[in-house]
Amino acid sequence: MADHSKAGARNAPKITLYNNKMSPCAQKVRIVLAEKGIAYEAQDVDLPGKENLEPWYLKLNPAGVVPTLVDGDHVLRESSLICEYLDEAYSGAMSLRPDAPHLRAEMRLWMKHVDNSLHPSCGALQWPLAMRPRLLEVDRDEALALIDQVVEAPRRERQKRLFDQGLDAPDVRNAVGVYCQTIDRMDRALQDRDWLISDHLSLADIVVAPYFQTLLQYCWTDLYAATHPRVADWIERLQGRDSWKTAINADFDAETRAQLRGIGANAWPTIQTHMANRGGS
Numbered sequence: 001m002a003d004h005s006k007a008g009a010r011n012a013p014k015i016t017l018y019n020n021k022m023s024p025c026a027q028k029v030r031i032v033l034a035e036k037g038i039a040y041e042a043q044d045v046d047l048p049g050k051e052n053l054e055p056w057y058l059k060l061n062p063a064g065v066v067p068t069l070v071d072g073d074h075v076l077r078e079s080s081l082i083c084e085y086l087d088e089a090y091s092g093a094m095s096l097r098p099d100a101p102h103l104r105a106e107m108r109l110w111m112k113h114v115d116n117s118l119h120p121s122c123g124a125l126q127w128p129l130a131m132r133p134r135l136l137e138v139d140r141d142e143a144l145a146l147i148d149q150v151v152e153a154p155r156r157e158r159q160k161r162l163f164d165q166g167l168d169a170p171d172v173r174n175a176v177g178v179y180c181q182t183i184d185r186m187d188r189a190l191q192d193r194d195w196l197i198s199d200h201l202s203l204a205d206i207v208v209a210p211y212f213q214t215l216l217q218y219c220w221t222d223l224y225a226a227t228h229p230r231v232a233d234w235i236e237r238l239q240g241r242d243s244w245k246t247a248i249n250a251d252f253d254a255e256t257r258a259q260l261r262g263i264g265a266n267a268w269p270t271i272q273t274h275m276a277n278r279g280g281s
């Protein structure tokens with residue numbers, strides 16, 4: 001269990017984050033924890049090994065997904081809600097939520113977009129590269145039986161398609177479309193402000209940011225770098241923050257980075273084809 005308590009903190013951390021380093025949902029929570037300087041312990045849940053479907057974890061998180069945050073007696077689920085919870089419960093010096101009600105609504109619109117569209121799209125891009133190879137090593141019936149244990153029906157059905165078709169699945173083409181539309185929308189938002197909803201960093205930026213880590217790790221930055229300089233600048237500024245260094249960079253050693261770059265390079269021609277024929281909703 002990694003201890004992220006701040007040096008000199010008087011109390012042992014009472015927060016445990018059930019985490020996976022590759023999970024964008026867990027990454028957004030880790031960024032909030034780092035931005036706010038909240039001490040916590042991270043307990044890794046082995047997603048490729050399906051530890052998330054073991055009875056002890058399903059008790060904490062009946063959907064069988066990370067992250068779960070345990071704060072004393074409180075068990076919190078759903079990454080966007082956890083981020084808001086942390087900002088509310090640990091108000092401290094800096095708030096990651098705007099005061100103005102209309103900006104708060106705008107922030108939640110980005111969160112909704114992430115939860116409904118960008119997150120499943122990222123799953124469709126990552127799953128064939130991060131999860132499928134291990135399942136392809138076992139007998140097909142065994143692999144399908146494992147996928148059958150996935151709790152949420154839409155996720156289960158998507159994983160079956162991705163298992164059978166890999167990056168050629170329609171989900172992947174749609175996912176590329178959703179990414180492209182999101183990047184366009186962000187570029188428009190950033191025309192007259194530094195961050196997505198105002199000149200201040202907010203949860204809107206933080207919940208979107210990890211989905212760019214996925215593009216960065218696979219070196220798929222051609223999705224935005226040349227065409228959307230405002231988005232490129234936005235992600236660069238996030239990467240420059242201490243929170244990114246602690247919450248993201250620290251979890252990716254040189255060997256992992258090189259591996260991910262290689263995986264991304266192999267997949268890139270298919271992603272480019274999807275860009276050319278993109279759908280998305």
Ligand SMILES: N[C@@H](CCC(=O)N[C@@H](CS)C(=O)NCC(=O)O)C(=O)O
Nearest residue numbers: 023024025064065066067078079080
């Ligand atoms: N809506 C959930 C989604 C959580 C989620 O999809 N987590 C992924 C990792 S980013 C997961 O645990 N996947 C396990 C699986 O699909 O088997 C949240 O925001 O917390």
